[in-house]
Amino acid sequence: MNPRNYLDAEAHEAAIWDAGGPSTNHNYSFSGIGERGQLLVAVHGHDPAERDAADAYELQAEQRRRPECFVRKLPGRAVKPFLWDPTGPRPSVITIDEFASQYAAADFAERFGLLCDTSVTLHWGLLGCSNQAEARKLFRSFQKCLDDWLAERDLTPAYFYVHEAGQDGALHTHMQVHVPLDRPDQPNYGPTFREWAQRKWVRNRVDTADPRAVHVGGHNKHSRFRHWIGFHYQMKGYDHEAIVVHSLNRGGRDAIMLGDLIAFPWRNPGVVSGMKRVGWSQALGPVARKVGAPGCRKAKVQPTPEPKLANNTPNDGFDIAAMLQQMPQWFPRPVGDPFQSMYEAGCRDVRDLYDRGFAERVTRLPYDAGAMPVDVGPGLQPMEIL
Structure with a gap:
């Protein structure tokens, strides 16, 4: 006007x-x-x-x-809006269970110092895949090559990933990988990994591929912020109708939605069929978490010969502890207690779910160093945060 x-x-x-x-x-x-x-x-x-x-x-x-939630959101990439067509297929949103499992892998990695702060994006259409079945096959090949590349350097294959589809249906994958950068006991593998992923693997697997097909984010130092921002970016296609804690279970306060625990605004993830939306390496998977150490599997118990004493006489009911000291090689070495993520323990407060510096940067709220209240799910007791 x-x-x-x-x-x-x-x-x-x-x-x-x-x-x-x-x-x-x-x-x-x-x-x-x-x-x-x-x-x-x-x-x-x-x-x-x-x-x-x-x-x-x-x-x-x-x-x-509401300091326990992410009311503020991190700005996403400036891309053309991808709206959800109600008359079309429902987007493959991330459910509460998928969020919990992906968070457990990310929390497990951080707890053991395996910061997955190197981002890898693979565009399967630019790699010559014409459908999601071909993309799934090529992704498995990339996983195997990535595991081998890390194992050859005695590195733990620690990573987690998510599959998404664009507005045109083109599938792409976001990965967060642990690549040693500034550890005093290991060399900086960042440039070597980038050269391998963006060039060598592409040339060895695909005859003609766009140079933008694989992108590796480059940094020189590890960062908990990048570890968690990568996790949240993967979760941006969450189910925006999912309720984590109902209002009745919070004494009448506002319900906690799944989106309240994620630092990015919702974005349409597209339709992903025939593939899991989220995933992780075996080193961060349920078996490793149950054992209590990344990359560990349950030790196979070897057949135990009949215990004998030091003088080579059969066991006649002597002290068991003394016998165990004489035959430690007959028993698997204990690895650790089963790992339980903060979310699995009942925490629903972003100040405790994630790194404190990350939460402060997103919410722009300073937090005390002391104990803070923790929201819990139905049927769970509040945790004491020391």
Whole structure:
């Protein structure tokens, strides 16, 4: 609406109010003259800068009211919106169980110092795959080659991944991989890994491929922030209707949605068929977590010969502890206690689920160093955070 087409500012602003307010790209400046002009200023501010400041204040006020959730969200990549067509197939959203299993792998890796902060993105269409079946086969091949590359350097194959589909149905995969960068006991494998993934593997497996088919994020130092931001970026296609803790189980307070635990706004993940939406390496999988150490599998118990004493005489009921000291090689070495993630233990507070620095950076709220309340799921008891 051109102001020159109206008698004065009051008439112009009244027309804008009657039309439903300014458009999103309208660089307006309202004077607030007249009743409808005052309503415009009250709702939209005198100009976009004032409106944005008011929106930011309200957002931070809501974040302070709910410090256990991610009310604020990290800005995503500037890409063309991919809207969900209600008449089409339902997007392959990440469920609560898939979130819990992926979080367990990421928490397990961080707890043992295996920060998966090297990002890898594979575009299967650019690698010559014409359908998701071919992409699944090539991804398994990449997994095997990645495991071999890490094993040849005595590195734990620690990574987790997610499959997504774009608006055109093209499948792509996001991975977070542990590649030693700045550890004093190991060389910096970052440049070597990037050369292998982006060039050598592509040339060995695909005759003609776009150079953008595989992208490896490059950094020189490990970062817990990148470990967790990679995890959250993978989770951005979550089920936005999923309720983690119902309001009745929180004493009437707001329910905790799955999206409240994820630092990125929801984005349509597309339709992924014939493949698991999320996954992880065996080193971070359920068996390793049950054993209690990354990459460990249950030790096979060898047949135990009849215990004998030091003088080579058969056992006649002597002290068992003394006999165990004489034959430690007959028993598997204990690995550790089963691992339980913070989410599996009942925690539903982003301040404790993730690295404290990560939560502070997203919410822009300072947290005390002391104990903080923990929200729990149905039927679980509150945890004491030391």
